[in-house]
Amino acid sequence: KWNDILENLKQEHDISDVSFKTWLLPLEVHSVEANLLKILVPEENMGLQYIKKKYYIPLKVSIEEITGLELDIDFILPYQVTDNKPAPAPNNYNSGIKANAGINLNPRYTFDTFVVGENNNLAHAASLAVSESPGMVYNPLFIYGGVGLGKTHLMHSIAHFILQKNPSAKVLYVTSEAFTNELIEAIRNENQSANTEFRNKYRNIDVLLIDDIQFIIGKESTQQEFFHTFNTLHENKKQIIISSDKPPKEIETLEERLRSRFEWGLTVDVQPPNYETRMAILRKKQEMEGLVIDDDVIKYIASNVKSNIRELEGALTKIVAYSKLSTSTIDISFAETVLKDLISPDDGHKEITPQFIIDTVADHFNLTPAILSSKKKNQEIVFPRQLSMYLCRDLTDASLSTIGTILGKRDHTTVIHGIDKITKEAETNESLQNVLDVLKKKINPS
Ligand code: ADP
Numbered sequence: 001k002w003n004d005i006l007e008n009l010k011q012e013h014d015i016s017d018v019s020f021k022t023w024l025l026p027l028e029v030h031s032v033e034a035n036l037l038k039i040l041v042p043e044e045n046m047g048l049q050y051i052k053k054k055y056y057i058p059l060k061v062s063i064e065e066i067t068g069l070e071l072d073i074d075f076i077l078p079y080q081v082t083d084n085k086p087a088p089a090p091n092n093y094n095s096g097i098k099a100n101a102g103i104n105l106n107p108r109y110t111f112d113t114f115v116v117g118e119n120n121n122l123a124h125a126a127s128l129a130v131s132e133s134p135g136m137v138y139n140p141l142f143i144y145g146g147v148g149l150g151k152t153h154l155m156h157s158i159a160h161f162i163l164q165k166n167p168s169a170k171v172l173y174v175t176s177e178a179f180t181n182e183l184i185e186a187i188r189n190e191n192q193s194a195n196t197e198f199r200n201k202y203r204n205i206d207v208l209l210i211d212d213i214q215f216i217i218g219k220e221s222t223q224q225e226f227f228h229t230f231n232t233l234h235e236n237k238k239q240i241i242i243s244s245d246k247p248p249k250e251i252e253t254l255e256e257r258l259r260s261r262f263e264w265g266l267t268v269d270v271q272p273p274n275y276e277t278r279m280a281i282l283r284k285k286q287e288m289e290g291l292v293i294d295d296d297v298i299k300y301i302a303s304n305v306k307s308n309i310r311e312l313e314g315a316l317t318k319i320v321a322y323s324k325l326s327t328s329t330i331d332i333s334f335a336e337t338v339l340k341d342l343i344s345p346d347d348g349h350k351e352i353t354p355q356f357i358i359d360t361v362a363d364h365f366n367l368t369p370a371i372l373s374s375k376k377k378n379q380e381i382v383f384p385r386q387l388s389m390y391l392c393r394d395l396t397d398a399s400l401s402t403i404g405t406i407l408g409k410r411d412h413t414t415v416i417h418g419i420d421k422i423t424k425e426a427e428t429n430e431s432l433q434n435v436l437d438v439l440k441k442k443i444n445p446s
Pocket residue numbers: 109113114115116120145146147148149150151152153154281309310313
């Protein structure tokens with residue numbers, strides 16, 4: 001019936017193929033209760049507001065035409081369907097976060113959704129201990145490990161936990177990139193109060209979580225400012241939690257005095273998960289999202305995607321997405337075909353391709369690669385798209401027209417324009433230089 005409704009909508013309102021595929025096809029029916037139909041918008045970034053504004057009425061009309069029912073419609077996001085709990089009660093602490101820190105915690109990154117295995121049990125235990133008694137046990141807590149192994153998930157879990165227990169706690173989560181850019185802005189701003197404001201923001205808090213500290217390494221002024229922030233907080237027994245891709249002693253350009261500070265507390269690592277843990281993570285995700293997938297397929301994914309939990313999740317998502325487009329049942333041979341790009345024979349070494357760059361940029365800005373290649377022209381999307389063009393040109397041998405094609409069939413003049421824009425702006429804009437720096441390190445860590 002849902003397909004009929006969509007088809008009717010498309011016909012009646014003369015919706016273009018592209019709009020249809022972009023906005024309507026990804027929608028799913030989540031549930032019908034009494035006369036309320038809940039529709040799941042599969043991704044936060046998909047433009048919920050736009051969908052509501054543009055398609056709410058047409059959808060209502062089509063539903064009535066096809067089913068004869070007059071239903072109310074509610075749009076929901078994936079995190080609102082986790083478990084069977086009703087959408088996380090408009091948590092009273094969120095306002096606290098906004099009021100005192102303006103941060104954005106991913107509501108899905110909590111201890112509840114974190115699977116503990118041999119690879120991360122120490123990091124998990126230390127995170128819990130710090131959450132229960134911030135500033136009292138391990139300070140700082142330093143969590144390190146490779147990409148996609150759960151560091152950010154743990155940090156958000158700590159922040160959620162502390163705020164849940166004490167909604168008025170001042171908890172600040174930042175990436176080291178954001179810290180650097182705020183510092184750059186504060187310094188550039190001639191106005192002395194900008195500087196004071198920056199210091200007040202970072203020194204009058206109870207808990208500071210700073211993610212991916214490796215990205216401030218080698219930036220002297222940032223290291224200095226962070227050193228003072230660290231000292232002020234530490235002296236006042238305020239909790240500091242740091243994540244990085246390496247342990248302090250292996251970060252080469254880290255100032256000695258910062259390194260020794262980091263070693264005052266506890267350093268824990270997260271490692272790639274073993275087979276059992278990979279299975280547990282897949283099952284948990286399957287359960288959370290209400291997916292029904294053959295156990296053999298789950299085992300196939302767990303045996304083949306090994307090094308990174310983000311890719312593990314990505315494999316599952318990809319299979320589910322493809323299975324909706326095709327009529328074949330999801331079995332191992334289906335999984336093999338769908339995942340053939342993801343499962344490389346030599347796990348580990350990654351070639352830098354334009355697609356990899358686009359994926360990394362999209363991830364960095366919390367967007368999907370599909371949106372970067374779409375026709376959308378809002379600045380929040382144009383800017384990362386142009387960054388992708390610039391980085392593809394800089395880091396690969398791809399021609400302008402190849403880059404344009406991958407990024408949504410754009411012609412080479414559009415690509416030249418994008419690259420020029422970034423190049424010119426980077427000459428004077430220090431924050432942009434910083435963003436480029438971070439992205440390059442993410443694309444090519446060595
Ligand atoms: P990192 O910050 O180390 O690069 P993330 O915390 O962003 O990694 O984790 C990548 C993805 O894998 C996230 O979607 C996260 O929820 C998931 N993930 C990581 N570790 C676990 C775990 N132990 N249990 C469940 N999901 C996990």
